[in-house]
Amino acid sequence: MTLLAFCYLAVGFFAVAFVHRAWAIASMPVHLRWELAPVPHEASKAHYGGSYLEEYEWWTKPREKSLVSEGIYMFKEIVLLRGVWEHNPRMWTFSFPFHFGIYLLVAMAGCAFLAAWGLPLFGSLARMLAILGYCLGCLGTAGLLYMRLADPKLSAFTTPATCFNLLFLFLVFSTGAYSVFGLADFTGELAKLMKAFFTIDTTVALPAAARIHVVAAAAFLVYLPFTHMLHFLAKYFTYHEIRWNDEPMTAGSAMEAEVKALLSQPVEWAAPHIGADGKKNWVDVATQEVQK
Amino acid sequence: MTHRLKIEDFGRNPDRPLTQIDLEDLVPLPPPYDQAAALPKWKELTKEAKERFACNLDGVVALGLPKPKDAAEEQATVDRFVSGLKKLLTKENNWTFLQPLVLSLEYCAKCQSCNDSCPIYTASGSNDLYRPTYRSEVWRRLVHKYLKPGGALLARLKHGDIDLNWTTVSRLYELCYRCTMCRRCAQACPMGVDNGLITHELRKLFSQELGWAPKELHERGTQLQLKVGSSTGMNPEVVKDNIQFIDEEFAEESGLDATTPWDQEDADVLLIHNAGEIMSWPENPAAFAIILNAAGIKWTLTSDEPSYDGVNYGLFYDDFQLARIALKHAGTAKKLRAKKVLMGECGHQHKVMMTISDRILLGDLSIRRESCIPLLERIVFGGKIKFDPSKNNFPVTLHDPCNITRNLGIIEPQRRILRYLCPQFREMAPHGAENYCCGGGSGFAVMSGNNFGDWRKAIASRVKFKQVLEAFRDCAGPEVKKYVCAPCSNCKGAFRDMLEYYGAKEKSSIIYGGLVELIVNAMVGLKKPFIKWEEE
Numbered sequence A: 001m002t003l004l005a006f007c008y009l010a011v012g013f014f015a016v017a018f019v020h021r022a023w024a025i026a027s028m029p030v031h032l033r034w035e036l037a038p039v040p041h042e043a044s045k046a047h048y049g050g051s052y053l054e055e056y057e058w059w060t061k062p063r064e065k066s067l068v069s070e071g072i073y074m075f076k077e078i079v080l081l082r083g084v085w086e087h088n089p090r091m092w093t094f095s096f097p098f099h100f101g102i103y104l105l106v107a108m109a110g111c112a113f114l115a116a117w118g119l120p121l122f123g124s125l126a127r128m129l130a131i132l133g134y135c136l137g138c139l140g141t142a143g144l145l146y147m148r149l150a151d152p153k154l155s156a157f158t159t160p161a162t163c164f165n166l167l168f169l170f171l172v173f174s175t176g177a178y179s180v181f182g183l184a185d186f187t188g189e190l191a192k193l194m195k196a197f198f199t200i201d202t203t204v205a206l207p208a209a210a211r212i213h214v215v216a217a218a219a220f221l222v223y224l225p226f227t228h229m230l231h232f233l234a235k236y237f238t239y240h241e242i243r244w245n246d247e248p249m250t251a252g253s254a255m256e257a258e259v260k261a262l263l264s265q266p267v268e269w270a271a272p273h274i275g276a277d278g279k280k281n282w283v284d285v286a287t288q289e290v291q292k
Numbered sequence B: 001m002t003h004r005l006k007i008e009d010f011g012r013n014p015d016r017p018l019t020q021i022d023l024e025d026l027v028p029l030p031p032p033y034d035q036a037a038a039l040p041k042w043k044e045l046t047k048e049a050k051e052r053f054a055c056n057l058d059g060v061v062a063l064g065l066p067k068p069k070d071a072a073e074e075q076a077t078v079d080r081f082v083s084g085l086k087k088l089l090t091k092e093n094n095w096t097f098l099q100p101l102v103l104s105l106e107y108c109a110k111c112q113s114c115n116d117s118c119p120i121y122t123a124s125g126s127n128d129l130y131r132p133t134y135r136s137e138v139w140r141r142l143v144h145k146y147l148k149p150g151g152a153l154l155a156r157l158k159h160g161d162i163d164l165n166w167t168t169v170s171r172l173y174e175l176c177y178r179c180t181m182c183r184r185c186a187q188a189c190p191m192g193v194d195n196g197l198i199t200h201e202l203r204k205l206f207s208q209e210l211g212w213a214p215k216e217l218h219e220r221g222t223q224l225q226l227k228v229g230s231s232t233g234m235n236p237e238v239v240k241d242n243i244q245f246i247d248e249e250f251a252e253e254s255g256l257d258a259t260t261p262w263d264q265e266d267a268d269v270l271l272i273h274n275a276g277e278i279m280s281w282p283e284n285p286a287a288f289a290i291i292l293n294a295a296g297i298k299w300t301l302t303s304d305e306p307s308y309d310g311v312n313y314g315l316f317y318d319d320f321q322l323a324r325i326a327l328k329h330a331g332t333a334k335k336l337r338a339k340k341v342l343m344g345e346c347g348h349q350h351k352v353m354m355t356i357s358d359r360i361l362l363g364d365l366s367i368r369r370e371s372c373i374p375l376l377e378r379i380v381f382g383g384k385i386k387f388d389p390s391k392n393n394f395p396v397t398l399h400d401p402c403n404i405t406r407n408l409g410i411i412e413p414q415r416r417i418l419r420y421l422c423p424q425f426r427e428m429a430p431h432g433a434e435n436y437c438c439g440g441g442s443g444f445a446v447m448s449g450n451n452f453g454d455w456r457k458a459i460a461s462r463v464k465f466k467q468v469l470e471a472f473r474d475c476a477g478p479e480v481k482k483y484v485c486a487p488c489s490n491c492k493g494a495f496r497d498m499l500e501y502y503g504a505k506e507k508s509s510i511i512y513g514g515l516v517e518l519i520v521n522a523m524v525g526l527k528k529p530f531i532k533w534e535e536e
């Protein structure tokens, strides 16, 4: 019962914290345009970084926006860590196994869930994914920890929290690896736990090794929203809302109404040339004549 | 020599620079530019400058920040800095960039994937101080330690330590002017963190809260433009006189119509040049006039202050100065009922008018705004003007201004023009959206105070210069005349200084110029070649 309760708490906490952080970012005000090439939804131009601004009188032309092209770009970024591969191949050697390990384990959890509802094929798949996922995770985190401590390029930026994060993750992966190799049917045990989770079956019991792993993983889930490791969420915004947000302003749009409201806020910047007094708003300050 | 720096070092050892630059460490250039000793000596800082100004970063002084008189002044500065730091993170005072800034604050993975994409860091021989992440991390630690709840201990464990004192503030100010905000690092970031933006925001903090900004950008830049009409100091009469002189001179030389219409209402095109062109590269406005007239476009320049100057240095350091100038530019277009505003060959003007101010030019100020490049492409391929590309039969390479390519994605039209009109056109590597900055970005092209000009030419422009040499590798010697096409005034300023510093005109016969000059040079019916190799 305590294990299950902890799982509910952890998952519930993570869900709430995740939504909270996502909302905190999403509800920030509209910003000035700050796009950055390449913008992959520019279907025929994205491959060289081009944009609709290349078109003569672009406002008279239909915008071509391809979600497929965006999807392919994101797949490479998220699954293959393309950016790290291109710009930091040494780190990719460990970062890729680590991230890919996480993805495999998420897939493993999905398979275990399906297995729990009587689809045994997914049970074997879950086991394969678990073996691979935990091993890659251990390799990746150990390698990253080593790099962050030993590589002088990285170590100047390494803080106690960086090491703690990676050690914590290593604990999660290693207890998982221990369970998958040490127990007769670890993924079966996980399937049991998942079924109990969704049916609120408080009688579920797991072997000690699996229990330890589940507690570690659930604790990590609680810890995650307090850290920058939620970057997969942030990345959605840095890409879709900033780099790829090339939406021109249109009269009468919701964005126009929002900007008008933002412009009516008082300005407090203190430098004399700004001429703000905490009462004048953005429009007042920006239309103020400079003394000649 | 390696320059290992910790972030904690930033507020320590106030009396000596954090790092020293040794020219031998810089990334090597191909011969005949491979001897550091053969390059011009850097300007020595005068004893007086060293005594008066903060010189505690890298031995270079771009800004000439006076040292504080006493401890009270130091503390007051630190307090104002903290107050600015807070404002930067509020919706009321900084809605313009809040979301991108907060994301860049909170989600850097410290993976350093961006480092090698920075031309300044690369050129310096990997000096830690110039890593795109170094400045950002100093700022990040300051925010976490001094603004966020949780206390100094938690901040130290989670984000690392930093001291906040006058040394930190003055070094950070100077360090904001060691980045051209080219945003190559942002392209490399797997998280979408933007170190160029952080530089931009820090510069804003210094300007908008402390009133600190480089003289070249503020007093002699935006302020002068708002007072007199142009950062060149030209008032409307002088501009009109100068353009008239240019029109006459180039009409005479070219045998073509170079007349400039002024203040025409209802024109199809209101062309706005960077006024620096009129002063330093008069052939550029002349070439525009020749092309637009030959193509039969109904166009005009304006003598409205400050709209005859497309410069808007506000982009580099101050949102309010930016808005003030952008609003006036749009106001002129509205007054003249222009169908659209056309950006001349000026990268930052493109970015300010086309995207940055897009969301603040509301109502009747939201005049259509367009780059000159698509129109030039249309004209070149439109058939109305006849061209003879053999007139441009010399090696040409294209420099991509960051603001036009990486930031706006205008990449192919200029290439289609060059591929057609310049038989020996060749690309630099890398190019297009992945280009390297010329080293003059973010206002550097007009900043040369103390020994900053030397730093800029030797370091900020170095990777670009190397790229140019590599593009002309097959015809490296001085016997072959070569042209770098740089369709941006600031970039041209950087090329002028860079080519002179390295002696590239003499050693390699490399000159630079804009795009329109090459177009006119290829026009059939031109009396004399438009590109003059000797005068450059």
Ligand code: HEM
Pocket (backbone or CB within 6 Å): A077, A078, A079, A081, A084, A091, A094, A095, A098, A099, A102, A144, A161, A162, A165, A166, A169, A229, A231, A232, A235, B109, B110, B111, B190, B191
């Ligand atoms: C969206 C695509 C993602 C990209 C581009 C990405 C990229 C990165 C990069 C560049 C690093 C720093 C290098 C390293 O330590 O490996 C990193 C670290 C990390 N990532 Fe991701 N990541 C992504 C998705 C995820 C996801 C879905 C998770 C799941 C929880 C995750 C968890 C982590 C963790 C835990 C670290 C280690 C942080 C530390 O060292 O303190 N990432 N990621």
